[in-house]
Amino acid sequence: MLPSPYFVLINTIFLVFTRLFKLNLGIFILAICFFHEALPLTIPAFLTNCSSQSRTWLLIFQCSSGNTNYGIPFYLQYLAHWPEYFIVAEAPGGELMGYIMGKAEGSVAREEWHGHVTALSVAPEFRRLGLAAKLMELLEEISERKGGFFVDLFVRVSNQVAVNMYKQLGYSVYRTVIEYYSASNGEPDEDAYDMRKALSRDTEKKSIIPLPHPVRPEDIE
Numbered sequence: 001m002l003p004s005p006y007f008v009l010i011n012t013i014f015l016v017f018t019r020l021f022k023l024n025l026g027i028f029i030l031a032i033c034f035f036h037e038a039l040p041l042t043i044p045a046f047l048t049n050c051s052s053q054s055r056t057w058l059l060i061f062q063c064s065s066g067n068t069n070y071g072i073p074f075y076l077q078y079l080a081h082w083p084e085y086f087i088v089a090e091a092p093g094g095e096l097m098g099y100i101m102g103k104a105e106g107s108v109a110r111e112e113w114h115g116h117v118t119a120l121s122v123a124p125e126f127r128r129l130g131l132a133a134k135l136m137e138l139l140e141e142i143s144e145r146k147g148g149f150f151v152d153l154f155v156r157v158s159n160q161v162a163v164n165m166y167k168q169l170g171y172s173v174y175r176t177v178i179e180y181y182s183a184s185n186g187e188p189d190e191d192a193y194d195m196r197k198a199l200s201r202d203t204e205k206k207s208i209i210p211l212p213h214p215v216r217p218e219d220i221e
Contacts (some may be wrong), residue, residue, distance in 0.1 A: 040147070078103065078118070088137050089131060098122035100135040104146050112221075113208065114199075115143025117153035136169055140199065148199050150207040156181060156191045161191060171195040177210040177220065194220075 048135065078101050080088055085102040100120045106112035117139060122131050143151050155162050163173075173193045180192035191214070198205040 015130045028210075037159070039175075055137050057176060075101075084142055085139060087135060089126075089135060091126070096123065097126040098118065098131050098135060100140050102137050104143065104148065106221075108147075108150075111149050111202070112145075114148045115139060115146065115151040133169055139198070147201055149202040150196045150198050152194060152196045153209065154194055157193055163195075166195050169197070171197045172208055173210060174208055176214040178214050178216050180217050 007026075082101075082103040085104070086099070087101075088099045091095040091097050098121055100117065100118045102115055102119075104113070104115055106114045117136070120132060120135060122135075140151050151171075152174065153166065153171070155166065156162075157176070172195060174196040175194045177194055178194045179189035181190040183189045196208045198208045
């Protein structure tokens with residue numbers, strides 16, 4: 001799928017300002033705010049009506065927090081290609097509570113068309129409120145409407161808190177991906193679980209039958 005004109009435009013602005021003029025993120029934020037009304041985005045209402053400006057603030061939050069694994073162009077690509085899979089939760093006072101982002105991918109003919117959870121994050125002060133479960137539910141509903149056979153996600157094998165949470169939400173380990181996560185801070189590469197949850201279209205739940213052996217990242221389609 002080719003990037004939308006809006007994504008190309010904003011991504012170009014980002015590259016020009018950061019690489020040529022070496023200006024900080026604040027300048028790029030102004031550029032996004034200037035163009036955000038032109039973006040053809042619609043977010044399902046949750047807690048408060050999430051406008052396209054909420055997505056702008058999500059980018060600001062992620063990029064300024066220093067905890068993100070993704071750059072601004074990555075987020076903009078998702079906003080341009082899969083806006084319905086980018087859901088922001090705002091508190092009544094406007095605070096960003098959390099977000100989920102994903103996409104639809106795979107082959108329909110091979111019964112592999114599915115929703116994918118790329119990132120799920122909840123601010124520490126809003127955890128243990130069931131927010132993560134609600135965001136996952138919304139993404140699953142979107143995948144149902146798109147005719148997906150299942151929803152999948154990747155999680156570190158060592159992150160048992162997340163693994164247990166996904167199991168409580170109905171997900172199971174489909175396969176182990178060897179050294180899926182790259183090493184950081186001198187730590188070795190880490191394996192990932194590919195976890196899946198069958199949707200109503202997969203009446204026989206064939207999509208979640210576990211593989212008997214691990215795979216490598218290059219084996220993932």
